[in-house]
Amino acid sequence: MTPRSRRNFGLGCLIALLLPAIHGVYPSGVHAQSSGTSPVQVDFDRLSNETADAWAELVLENIDIEFPNKMSLTYIDARQIKTPKQNFPAFYGCFDWHSSVHGHWVLVRLLRSMPDLPSATQIRATLDVHLSQENVEKEAAFFSRDEHKSFERMYGWAWFLRLAMELENWDDPDALRWRENLRPLERVLRQRIDAYLPLLSYPIRVGQHTDTGFALGQLLDYSKAVNHPDLAAVVAQTARKFYLDDKNYPVSYEPSGHDFFSSCWNEADLMRRVLPADEFAQWLAKFVPNAKTQLTDGTIEPVEVPDVTDGKLVHLAGLNLNRAWCLRAVANALPANHELKQPLLISARRHLRAGVKYVNSGHYEGDHWLATFALYAITEPGLSHGSAGSPDSATSPASTGTEQ
Template sequence: MPGTRMDGTALDDDTATRLLSAAVANVLRDAPVHWTHVITDDAGLVPQRVLHPVFAGSLDWHSCVHQTWLAVRLLRLRPHLPGADEARQALTGLITPEGCRTEADFFTGPNGGFWERPYGWAWLLVLDAELRTWAATPQTPEQAPPSIPSSAQASVQPSAQASARLPAQPSSAQSLPAPPSSAQSSSAQPSSVQSPSAQPSPAQPSSAQPSSAQPSSVQWSSAQSSARLWAEHLRPLRTVLRDRYLEWVSHARLPIRAGTHANTAFATGMVLDAANAVGDTELSQACSEAALRWHREDRDYGGFEPDAADFLSPALTEADLMRRVLPDFPSWFEAFLPNLGEARWEVLREPVPIDDPGDPYGSHLVGLALSRAWNWRAIAAALPPDHRYAELARTAATAHEEAGRRHVFGHGYYAEHWLGTFATYLSLNAF
């Protein structure tokens, strides 16, 4: 059965409403569940909701976390959407002080040092940064168009790499722009980490897609009040996983180059963005240093992608991380993927055929198309406009976006419990 296609790069209100509705349904749905815990006795055989009262839905813990982020992101940017009040009520019922303390207690326990590392931890820190930057944002929709993220006005000060965080949509796209560059932190950065002036900032689109309905200041203020409450409740869990990630990434000698959850470049790039967004210089620097330790000397990548279950491209995800931290990213990129126009690189330039998007692993290839799209867009934005690979990267981004969006809806729970997050991240970025 063909899925409902999400055409182009616009995220219209109808699609956003559908994504929000699906996310809320997912985070409230306890079964089916993908059980991944290590247990030592029968006492551990308890429902997921007992161990994880906040994030037990959406099939698995990490998907529940990022589907919660999806709902928060849409509530922040589109508080007028149908179902927004119900979504806030649902999240308020889940993100409770007691529930977050229970989640935090698990991650301070003996299995908490490795379970959901690094993918789930990264999404939790992204969710936390979304809530905290929203809570600190003084703007209201009456002061700025509701379709433009206002995180740059937050009182928290991101560190130097924030302006290079994520690519904007192309100027021809009728979609939400990326946030403008934020003020720099006064904290010193390592000399090998890129400053804002060293890397081209992504071009801002010429216009934003207007929303079909303008939210009132009352709607926006009510939603922001909820964000402040959720951020405060989440604090114990965020603190544990922030410290866990810092300890782990500071000592991880080797990367994991998988095309799935274990990929260290993806998680570390996301955590780097989150740390920058909330002004966590210590965590940001640790992520930057890890990226350089793992990948600065990488050359002549082999064209052996993709694997059948990839939802990330190890090559492009690595490049997306390195463009955040390298002063001379174009030179590194040319050495890492030399002669990118050659036929051997069609495996990266062209979308992978998606044969069965309803299969649990077949749906991974839909996610691969979406994540490659934002990788290619980020790479294009990090290259000089006239660089020999810039147009190639833009073309590849468009092709992958078109290939992925057509399969986001209509293929059953094993696809829909997670794909909406990738589609939303591609359209709206984070923070």
């Protein structure tokens, strides 16, 4: 290699390292057609074809946007420095790996529940390219390396398993192929989870990616959907160890300025999956003893985003949506006459409407991920496996059932 070529190579490596750090760089020309708000109002279990297709188009565009990109990788040597697409040929877009993964989940969930969307053909073609056997096997090889054992732990892992779960038991030729193609990476992540959970001495209680309550809830849903009772038992045991004795959660301390999760309500959303209904109601009374007052006095209140062009501050839009699905799920796990049921549902709906208005804003900082949180909140896939003491209550975007 000549001195000039070495300099050029070094410059290329520097650029590759710097690009992921440019959090908030808006890709030129992307989403310029957006009106800045969702085109129509939505409600739980109600999503119009127009809005669903707009969100599908948003995700279809984003999952092929390679830069800007935040890879958050540990490099052993310079030979490992590669572009996002070289490392992650399936999930290279949407700014980061986990956003790409859950963007694919959005496409699968919309395609499965609303197969006549105008974008359905494009969704199938895109998933066929991204979720190829070769692409997923390359990603499995990446995750198998020791230096990457904590990469996307457990947030990205949980979303990947949610994607696998969405494809499970779908009698569709394309879906069956995509489901099989995911298995190599699924096996690697299962091994990582099996190794990690026994070592996790304490729960991680934060309003961002690493919150343990969210991940355990997703893992429990996955273990039931794919019939892995051993994993379900480990997750339930871990949840009880971490959270069963919790009481007097400082609800007024939330949110922090960069939160997109409520660690409080993620925990409650997990425990309603773990505990029988009567035991859960008793646990909730100790966990948030003043919830009835706090749901109406402004303590648990939808929040505004001060700057949608700031990649951290726009997290608060996701917080509204996360609270929406958690509050609703907790309400559905309570008896019909419970004093918190209606206040929880009212607050959940207010949070949903406060969060949805930021989806498809025309700013990539939120547009690369918020459609996922909105679709999750509206369709609540976490309810499809029921609470520990209640029957299943599956939902879909096309549902027209009454609020439970």
